[in-house]
Amino acid sequence: MFCRCENRFGAEPNELVCPVCLGYPGALPVTNQHAVDLAIRLALALGCKVRPRSVFARKNYFYPDLPKGYQISQYDEPLAKGGAVPLPSGGNVRLHRIHLEEDAGKLLHEVPGGGPLPGRSLVDFNRCGVPLVEIVTEPEIRSPEDAQAYLQTLHQVLLYTDASDGNMEEGSLRCDANLSLRPAGSDTLGTKTEVKNLNSFRHVAKALEYERERQLHILAAGARVEQETRSFDPASGATRSLRSKEEAHDYRYFPEPDLSVLVLAEGRIERQAEVLPELPWAKSARFRDSYGLRAEEAALLSGSVALATYYERAVAAHPAGARSIANWVMTEILRELKERKIPRDAGLLAGDSGGSGKAAIPPDRLAAIVALVDSGELSTTAAKDVLSEAWDSEETPDRIVDRLGLRQVRDDDQLEAWADAAIAANGKAADEYRGGRKQALGYLVGQVMKASRGSAEPRAAQEILRRKLA
Ligand SMILES: [Zn+2]
Structure with missing residues (x-):
């Protein structure tokens, strides 16, 4: 506060000292x-x-x-x-x-x-x-x-x-x-x-x-x-x-x-007011209002500048996914950081600036994965695998999805063919459904998923089956 000694924790005892902070006679303080x-x-x-x-x-x-x-x-x-x-x-x-x-x-x-x-x-x-x-x-x-x-x-x-x-x-x-x-x-x-x-x-x-x-x-x-x-x-x-x-x-x-009286020159207080960041409570309120987050979610994501910045960078890359991105950051990203023993804030900041190694997946790549889930092209379960693969990789999430054959089929012609086959091969289930046993639909969706070897988008498959059976 009144000398030029370094402020560093963990130095050897009495390494960071000088006549001023040791109180030598005649040494004079100067305000930092x-x-x-x-x-x-x-x-x-x-x-x-x-x-x-x-x-x-x-x-x-x-x-x-x-x-x-x-x-x-x-x-x-x-x-x-x-x-x-x-x-x-x-x-x-x-x-x-x-x-x-x-x-x-x-x-x-x-x-x-x-x-x-x-x-x-x-x-x-x-x-x-x-x-x-x-x-x-x-x-x-x-x-x-x-x-x-x-x-x-x-x-x-x-x-x-x-x-x-x-x-x-x-x-x-x-x-x-x-x-x-x-x-x-x-x-x-x-x-x-x-x-x-x-x-x-x-x-x-x-x-x-x-x-x-x-x-x-x-x-x-x-x-x-x-x-x-x-x-x-x-x-x-x-x-x-x-x-x-x-x-x-x-x-x-x-x-x-x-020491002389501490007089703050004109403009000095204003200069600090100008560099004041958005404060945690204001950020939290804005997250609630702008992104539709619940109070606890907004409080958690505004808990540190690193976390909030990372979240908002991801949202900027996929604005419609603000809510789902919040979930991904709070669960999968924090869990991956922990599992990979990456310090949270440092890792998020490094990810944000495109670093790798001890860094989180860059926020725009996370956004790309969430966008694939939101559009129905990727299941949530498969998306977790993609996240893991994409974390340290140069490959885009899109290419990883294709390489691993994880893209869900939403092509109606293909889905209709699978649906027709499933109904034809399972006449009993189809009759049960028409007779009012709604659970039978789940069995038929399962048959479509099986025929597609997991690549059919389940909601779309269900829709088509329901239409055909009606
Ligand atoms: Zn000193």
């Missing part, structure tokens, strides 16, 4: 303007009011992973205020503020790749100084499920706006979840506790469920909830106390004297 731009873009995506003037402040505390003895953050003059995140179930989570700050280092309690270090810890400063935005909601999320849904939507926005890679396992998105209870009917929230550094959606929900039960238990016994910071243990599903929660005055905030 690209990080500021990304934060502006994210704030706009979330509907916040970006403030043209904000102030960096020192948050003073001592901890071994913080070499300066303070974190540069923002306090009473944050970058953005307000905003809201729409929940998929309807309703909004309103945001309180978004501010910029720098990350701290990381303590290691065992040797990387080695054993534990009894009584000692190591410190890796690589993460020190990595740019962070802290996004604070209003206290109005009412359930662990909503908290999880909120974070999942936020995660989508981070990826849509390119503000973060959103990788939770690598700590790119972390959540501090606060929870407090109140008596039914009351508007006043009780004392809150904070669970720090949750790094998966499921952990957030689980930690909140645990905290809710723990606080209920305390209050039911007539005791008081202590304001404190807690950690979550994924193995046991329990939270435990880390320290009593500091109040803001414990941090002795004051304006960072080594």
